Amino acid sequence: MGNSDSAAQVQSVDRAISVLELLAQGEAGITEIAGELGVHKSTVSRLVSVLEARGLVEQLGERGKYAIGFGVVRLAGAATGRMDLTKLGQPVCQTLADSFGETVNIAVHDAGVAINITQARGSAAVSAVNWIGQRTPLHATSSGKVLLAYLPADERARLVSLPLDSYTEKTVVDGAQLLTELDAVASQGFAACFEELELGLHAVAVPVRGHRGEVVAAMSASGPSYRLSRQRVEEIVPAMSTAAADLSAQLGYFAG
Template sequence: MKNGTVRAANGAAGTTTGGVQSVDRAVSVLEILARRGEAGVSEVAADVGVHKSTAFRLLSALEGRELVEQTHERGKYRLSFGILRLAGAVPRRLDIPEQAGPVCRTLTAQLGETVNVAVLRSHFVVNLCQARGPSTVSTHNWIGESTPLHATSSGKILLAHMNAEQRRDLLTAAGLNRLTPRTITSAETLEEQLSIALRDGYAYTVEEFEEGLNAIAAPIRDHTGEVVAAVSVSGPVYRFTERWLHEIARDVIAAADAISRRMGYLD
C-alpha cells in the first residue's frame, strides 16, 4: 500500500512536470514565430530542441486555440488573431513604475547605487520611481521632481530617440541653461553626444546637473517599440567615476531591456 502511494505521488509529480514543460515549449513556439515572422515544423523543432512530431503537436494545439495559423505556403506557421485578443487587454493596464520596480530593485542591489525611472513631461524629465542601494541610504528622493533634459542622463537618452524637429522644439522651449561648470550649453556639442548615445545605447552625465553627481541611462520601450521612459543609475563621483559609468553600461542596458520586455516589447 505504501509503495503504491509513492508510485501514485511520483506519477502525479511526473504529470505536473510534463505539463509545465509543455506550457514552456508552447510559449517558446510563440516567441519563435514572433521573432521569425513565420516558420515550418522543422524550424520550430530545431529551435525548441524537440522532435518534429512534438513540434507538430504543439503547433496543432496552438492552432486550435487560434494563436497560430498556417500560411498560404503549406507547412509554414505564423501568429494568428488570437494573439491580438490576448495582447489587446495588456497594454492598457501596463504601468511603468509597476513593471520597472522589480528590475530597478535588482539593479540597485547589484550596483549599490540609486536607480530611477523617468519619463518626458512637457520639456522636462520627471522621475516616476526610485530604488536605493545599501550605500545610498541618504540619497535625495527624486520621485516626482522635474529635471532638465540637456543636463541629465535620462533626458539625454530620451532626446536621442526623438526626431530632430521634436528635439529642437523642446530644447528651444527649455533652453540650455548652465547648472554647473560642466553643463553642456552648446547645441552642437549636445547633438554630438546624442548621436553617440543613440549609437551606443546609453547616455551619461558627468557633474552636469549637480556637482559631485554622475549618472548613466538607457531607453525603455513599450509594446510598439517606442521609447517611453529611461532607467538611470546615479552616484557620487568619488565612487561613481566616469570610467565606472562605461563599465556598468551593459548592466544598465540589460535592465532597460528587461523592463521593455515587461512592457511588451519584442526585439
C-alpha cells in the same frame, strides 16, 4: 484634500461620476439610472447627454440603453501606462540598486522635462533625496539625454533650441554640441552625465521601450563621482541595458 466624507463640493460632477459607476456595472436606460440615483430623469438625461457628447458614455445597438464609452478607455491609458511602467519597473530598479549599491531611477518625458516615476536606493546611497515626481532638466541629466536622443528629430531640435540653463560649469548649454552628443547617445545606446546637474554627481542612463518599440522611459543609475567613476559607468552599462531590455519585453516589446 480628497478626504472629505461630507457633501460633494460639486454635486453635479459627483452625480455624473455615480452615473459612470452604475454604467460600469452594466448598461442601463435613463429612467433606470434615475431610479438608482434617486434623482429626476431629466437630470439624468442632461448628465448623460454631456457624458455622451464627450465620449465617456455611448449607446450600443439598442436605443436608449447607455454604456461606458471608449472615451473612458482613452483616459485610462494615462493611468495604465504609468502603472505598468512603475509596477514592473520597481523590482527591476531594486535589483540593480542592490547590485550596484547606487540609486536607480526611471524617468519619463513630460512637457520638456524628465520626471522620475520610480526610485530604488542602493545600500551605499548617501543622498536622502526622494526624486520621485521630481522634474529634472532634459539636457543636464543622463535620463534627459536618453529621452531627448530618441525623440523625433524635429521635436528634439525644438527642445534643444530653447535657452538651456547652466547648473555647473560642466553643463552643456550649446545646442549644436548637445545635438552632437545626442547622436552619439542614440548610436551607443546609453547616456552619461558627469557633474552637469550637480557637482559631485555622476549618472548613466539607458532607454526603456514600449510595445511598439518607441522609447517610453529612461532608466538611470546615479551616485557620487568618487564611487561612480567614468570607468565604472562603462562597466555597469551592459547590466543596465540587459535590465532595461527585460523591462521593455515585459512592456510588450519584442525585438525580433
